[in-house]
Amino acid sequence: xxxxxxxxxxxxxxxxxxxxxxxxxxxxxxxxxxxxxxxxxxxxxxxxxxxxxxxxxxxxxxxxxxxxxxxxxxxxxxxxxxxxxxxxxxxxxxxxxxxxxxxxxxxxxxxxxxxxxxxxxxxxxxxxxxxxxxxxxxxxxxxxxxxxxxxxxxxxxxxxxxxxxxxxxxxxxxxxxxxxxxxxxxxxxxxxxxxxxxxxxxxxxxxxxxxxxxxxxxxxxxxxxxxxxxxxxxxxxxxxxxxxxxxxxxxxxxxxx
Numbered sequence: 001x002x003x004x005x006x007x008x009x010x011x012x013x014x015x016x017x018x019x020x021x022x023x024x025x026x027x028x029x030x031x032x033x034x035x036x037x038x039x040x041x042x043x044x045x046x047x048x049x050x051x052x053x054x055x056x057x058x059x060x061x062x063x064x065x066x067x068x069x070x071x072x073x074x075x076x077x078x079x080x081x082x083x084x085x086x087x088x089x090x091x092x093x094x095x096x097x098x099x100x101x102x103x104x105x106x107x108x109x110x111x112x113x114x115x116x117x118x119x120x121x122x123x124x125x126x127x128x129x130x131x132x133x134x135x136x137x138x139x140x141x142x143x144x145x146x147x148x149x150x151x152x153x154x155x156x157x158x159x160x161x162x163x164x165x166x167x168x169x170x171x172x173x174x175x176x177x178x179x180x181x182x183x184x185x186x187x188x189x190x191x192x193x194x195x196x197x198x199x200x201x202x203x204x205x206x207x208x209x210x211x212x213x214x215x216x217x218x219x220x221x222x223x224x225x226x227x228x229x230x231x232x233x234x235x236x237x238x239x240x241x242x243x244x245x246x247x248x249x250x251x252x253x254x255x256x257x
Contacts, residue, residue: 005236008035011085012235013077015041015066015129016094016146019050023146023194023227024094030228031235032058036089039081041066061085068095068125069117078132088136090235093129093145096122098160110160118160123168130175130186140183142235145172146227147188147246149254157208169246176244185243187234191227192216192250217252 012031016024017040028038039062042051048065055063062084064077081088102114126145133143150158151165169188176186193208213221226249233239234247248254 005233005238006035007031007232007236010035010089010235011037011039011061011081011087012090012092013039013041013081013088013129013133014092014094015077016092017042017051017054018047020054021224022094023189023191023224024092025054026224026228027092027094027144027231028054028058028228030225030232031090034232034236036235037061037085039064039077039084041077043067068121068128074125074128075132078136082136086136087138088133088141090142091129091133091144092231093126093143095125096146096161096164098122098164102160105159107160107163115160118164119167122161122164123171126168127171127175130179130184134179134182134184137182137184140185142239143175143179143184143186144231144234145188147172147190149190149192149248149250151190152254155208172246173244180243185234185239187243188246189227189231189234190246190248190250190254191222191224192253194222194224194227212250212253215253215256216250217255220251222249222251 014024014028017028031038038058038060040055040060041064042048044067062080064080066073066077068074098118099114102110130143147165147169150162151169172186172188192212230247230249
């Protein structure tokens with residue numbers, strides 16, 4: 001596979017690794033195995049002990065704090081990348097958040113503050129990263145984010161994250177159109193439900209997993225390594241003519257409507 005697909009010489013930023021079950025970690029591992037140099041971030045001091053050993057396993061050149069809610073932290077990450085590397089070939093945005101009380105209630109009952117916070121962390125932060133990455137990609141590059149089928153169809157108990165992910169998917173399409181002339185490609189990865197720490201906040205998540213398995217054409221679920229493999233392909237030169245896509249990694253679940 002490495003002969004066909006190589007990331008040798010590419011440098012990428014991975015935002016969103018929380019532990020070994022993270023989508024972002026599977027992607028980071030796939031990037032590393034194909035030869036990419038990486039920068040990883042961690043949310044805060046509480047998260048650092050879980051993420052630092054993973055950063056060491058992939059030989060991360062940079063390991064930096066990044067809470068997009070904290071003024072200046074995101075900008076500091078890109079300043080460090082510019083200072084260390086002078087350029088960036090790809091980035092993965094794999095972060096999302098909604099206050100529990102808003103996530104567990106009806107969308108129409110969501111608070112203004114909760115809605116805005118969910119939109120800022122889960123969607124607008126991707127656009128902020130794109131804006132920071134653009135000058136570091138003079139020869140083009142790839143921007144990836146992570147979405148879910150609940151952006152397109154109503155998924156029981158997904159609630160507030162549905163509208164937020166819908167905004168994220170639309171942002172991917174607009175960013176792909178705006179950055180395409182600079183050779184920057186933009187994609188959203190849309191895996192089926194996965195057992196991650198972020199998913200644990202969704203009510204009755206185990207029931208969602210079983211419903212998805214039963215309904216999917218392949219009667220199976222994707223895992224984080226499947227997502228990592230697709231992410232690695234999309235940032236590679238093999239995918240140089242692809243942009244603006246919502247790429248489903250869900251055993252075909254999305255085709256059933």
